[in-house]
Amino acid sequence: MSHEIAEIREHFPATLTQAYLNTGSAGPLSRPAAEAIEILNRRQLHEGRSNFSIYLDEYMPMQNRLRGQLARLFNADEDEIALTLHTTNGMNIATWGLRWQPGDEIVTDSHEHPGGLLPVYAVARRFGLTVRVAQVALSDDDEALIEKFRRAINARTRLVSISHVSWKTGAVLPVAEITRIAHAHGALVVVDGAQSGGAIPIDVQALGVDFYAIPGQKWLCGPEGTGALFVRRDRLADLNPTFVGYPSHKALDTEGNFLPAAGAKRFEMGTVYWPGIAGLHASMSLREELDNGWIYNQIGQITATCREMLEEIPGVVVVTPPAQSGLLSFQMEGVKPDEAVAKLVEQKIVIRSVHEPDLLRVSTSFYNDEADILRLRDALEGIRSL
Numbered sequence: 402m403s404h405e406i407a408e409i410r411e412h413f414p415a416t417l418t419q420a421y422l423n424t425g426s427a428g429p430l431s432r433p434a435a436e437a438i439e440i441l442n443r444r445q446l447h448e449g450r451s452n453f454s455i456y457l458d459e460y461m462p463m464q465n466r467l468r469g470q471l472a473r474l475f476n477a478d479e480d481e482i483a484l485t486l487h488t489t490n491g492m493n494i495a496t497w498g499l500r501w502q503p504g505d506e507i508v509t510d511s512h513e514h515p516g517g518l519l520p521v522y523a524v525a526r527r528f529g530l531t532v533r534v535a536q537v538a539l540s541d542d543d544e545a546l547i548e549k550f551r552r553a554i555n556a557r558t559r560l561v562s563i564s565h566v567s568w569k570t571g572a573v574l575p576v577a578e579i580t581r582i583a584h585a586h587g588a589l590v591v592v593d594g595a596q597s598g599g600a601i602p603i604d605v606q607a608l609g610v611d612f613y614a615i616p617g618q619k620w621l622c623g624p625e626g627t628g629a630l631f632v633r634r635d636r637l638a639d640l641n642p643t644f645v646g647y648p649s650h651k652a653l654d655t656e657g658n659f660l661p662a663a664g665a666k667r668f669e670m671g672t673v674y675w676p677g678i679a680g681l682h683a684s685m686s687l688r689e690e691l692d693n694g695w696i697y698n699q700i701g702q703i704t705a706t707c708r709e710m711l712e713e714i715p716g717v718v719v720v721t722p723p724a725q726s727g728l729l730s731f732q733m734e735g736v737k738p739d740e741a742v743a744k745l746v747e748q749k750i751v752i753r754s755v756h757e758p759d760l761l762r763v764s765t766s767f768y769n770d771e772a773d774i775l776r777l778r779d780a781l782e783g784i785r786s787l
């Protein structure tokens with residue numbers, strides 16, 4: 402496939418009708434994904450959904466190929482990947498799965514998303530745990546952040562729950578260093594990868610983390626209802642499957658004894674939406690054709706261009722630290738984020754606001770071009786002079 406951005410945009414039709422700069426909320430669905438979903442929907446309509454040979458000859462191999470693609474994305478092995486419904490699903494599986502004792506502690510930070518935070522607070526309430534929250538400041542560099550985690554983690558910490566990329570500020574967290582501190586205290590680490598999965602390289606070997614959850618619908622441009630959880634093979638024994646079903650088990654006897662499925666598949670349960678699996682598989686194939694390394698590089702370049710252009714606008718302060726992913730968050734003097742988002746939508750420019758702190762957030766990915774960013778810059782200048 403060509404690396405010409407104009408040609409790549411043809412595969413993401415939503416990028417042709419607007420300046421689509423909101424992949425962090427939901428990626429533009431890729432044309433191959435939409436087609437794969439439609440084809441399978443049509444086949445299910447006309448051929449029925451329970452033809453055993455389709456299941457064995459097509460669905461299962463397709464699911465295994467997808468597992469392989471996701472394993473390559475994580476630099477993990479296929480048996481360390483559970484297919485999930487979204488990031489939050491993976492965060493829940495990891496957070497609920499530990500064998501909690503009253504008095505255990507969880508460490509997280511003040512910029513986490515509810516998708517990771519709510520499972521933390523829910524297990525804390527259910528099992529009588531203490532949650533320690535590292536208070537993040539916009540001015541924190543890696544050293545400051547690491548120091549805050551160092552102070553929060555202690556011998557009672559069982560789990561550290563953090564994002565790889567902050568959904569609020571776009572900061573790339575020093576996950577490897579925080580993991581080293583956690584492990585030195587006997588704690589495990591779960592990563593919310595909603596804003597990193599597909600946007601920056603993920604190497605779970607180098608990061609050392611235990612669990613890592615990603616969505617299919619954001620930076621991977623797959624359908625909703627898809628995602629993945631990496632579970633390090635050595636941690637399988639530490640993680641109890643909280644919810645189980647047909648795919649989770651290898652054997653079940655009449656006494657109720659059961660053997661879990663090998664590997665991370667034991668965290669999967671029930672029937673999946675096969676067109677969705679086909680859709681994510683198609684989006685991943687498109688990415689692999691382009692080459693994931695090329696994609697990360699392209700995201701780095703277009704995001705750097707976006708930062709430069711935003712910083713040219715008087716009154717704009719980009720708060721994202723220099724080590725960035727595909728998210729840039731900024732403040733604009735005299736402009737309320739929600740109002741700016743609404744005005745931009747009128748001009749077919751899609752970004753979003755976040756709160757606490759109040760910021761505008763722009764997402765740039767490999768199908769965005771300079772024209773998208775120029776449109777955003779010009780529109781923001783127009784809003785400023787109103």
Ligand SMILES: Cc1ncc(COP(=O)(O)O)c(C=O)c1O
Nearest residue numbers: 487488489514516568593595616
């Ligand atoms: C950091 C972060 N975590 C979790 C989520 C929730 O993602 P999902 O809908 O895939 O569970 C989001 C989505 O906006 C996010 O930005």
